[in-house]
Amino acid sequence: MxxxxxxxxxxxxxxxxxxxxxVVDDDIRRLINDMSDTMYAAPGVGLAATQVDDHRRVxxxxxxxxxxxxxxxxxxxxxxxxxxxxxxxxCLSVPGIFDKVARAERISVRALNAQGESFTLxxxxxxxxxxxxxxxxxEGKVFVxxxxxxxxxxxxxxxxxxxxxxx
Ligand code: K1U
Ligand code: ZN
Numbered sequence: 827m828x829x830x831x832x833x834x835x836x837x838x839x840x841x842x843x844x845x846x847x848x849v850v851d852d853d854i855r856r857l858i859n860d861m862s863d864t865m866y867a868a869p870g871v872g873l874a875a876t877q878v879d880d881h882r883r884v885x886x887x888x889x890x891x892x893x894x895x896x897x898x899x900x901x902x903x904x905x906x907x908x909x910x911x912x913x914x915x916x917c918l919s920v921p922g923i924f925d926k927v928a929r930a931e932r933i934s935v936r937a938l939n940a941q942g943e944s945f946t947l948x949x950x951x952x953x954x955x956x957x958x959x960x961x962x963x964x965e966g967k968v969f970v971x972x973x974x975x976x977x978x979x980x981x982x983x984x985x986x987x988x989x990x991x992x993x
Pocket of ligand 1: 869871872873874914916919955
């Protein structure tokens with residue numbers, strides 16, 4: 827079991843654009859295993875490689891109540907999107923902050939699985955939100971970037987205060 831440190835907003839490394847995975851090999855599968863240990867321990871319902879300072883296009887998600895339905899997306903691409911839905915989001919890189927973000931209501935995503943096989947998945951509800959949130963991380967985008975400047979300033983102040991209290 828390997829728990830990886832999760833980058834905390836506003837760490838500049840969260841703004842890195844991830845690169846395509848050329849081959850899904852044992853090295854990528856090790857990353858997926860370490861990311862899943864980290865996500866389940868946090869606990870979270872998703873994690874992007876960016877958040878553990880690995881800038882390859884890998885995201886994982888498990889929105890199941892039983893926490894045993896891991897979904898792996900390597901090189902994910904949204905191939906169709908429709909509607910708009912606003913949902914409250916959180917992020918392991920922005921602890922204790924939750925706010926509403928508008929995203930596509932339904933998406934169809936194409937990706938490779940942990941065996942390197944291509945698949946296409948239709949998603950709505952929390953799964954669609956999570957996939958879009960994690961794919962944003964691969965583009966160097968954090969959900970607070972969608973919020974107003976004023977909210978961003980308040981979040982930064984709150985996180986600074988939290989950090990001071992921990993030290
Ligand atoms: O990207 C991340 O840091 C993961 C993030 C995913 C996410 C959650 C909700 C809306 C959009 C994206 C989280 O997992 S935050 C933690 C969380 O929401 C949660 C944790 C445990 C159980 C249920 C939810
Ligand atoms: Zn996040």
